[in-house]
Amino acid sequence: MTTAMNDGRQADTERRRTRVQAAIKAARRDGAPLTAAAVARAAGVDRTFLYRHRDMLDALHCAEREPAGPGPAGVPAVTRASLQADLSNANARASRLAARVEQLESRLSRHLGEQAWHASGLGPPTDVAELPATITRLEQTNTELKRTLEECQGELDAARAANRDLTRALNQRG
Helix, strand or coil, X not given: CHHHHHHHHHHHHHHHHHHHHHHXXXXXXXXXXXXXXXXXXXXXXXXXXXXXXXXXXXXXXXHHHCCCCXXXXXXXXXXXXXXXHHHHHHHHHHHHHHHHHHHHHHHHHHHHHHHHHHHHCCCCCHHHHHHHHHHHHHHHHHHHHHHHHHHHHHHHHHHHHHHHHHHHHHHHHC
């Protein structure tokens, strides 16, 4: 009697395995999701059946990774791995674009802030950049004028001394 029960259990397991294999093939053919829950539902078995029979779960995972076959009109088949790669690339591009948007927003904010500052009249006058050059030029002119004044002062002192000497010489003759 136990042999008959064991044989019955084995036959039931084989029928379930066959239904799981058929469900995996049908899902690949139809483009249905290849998940443990979806295949178990389509095969009419419990998900734990797949987890107890690791070879069935491995077959499911292999079917997930394999392309479904040639696409229509030479379009390459889409696999889970290719979709994950596309998603990863899209996420990386989105991150780069977000950083670029942040950089452009910062530049725009600075530019608009400067425009508002100048438009409000609170900003420095537009000729502020010319002021240091003007100050330097005036300091150089001032230095040259001081040197010229000192030279003239020296010549004036020499002329006064010569005038005193001449006046003294005339006064002594006369």
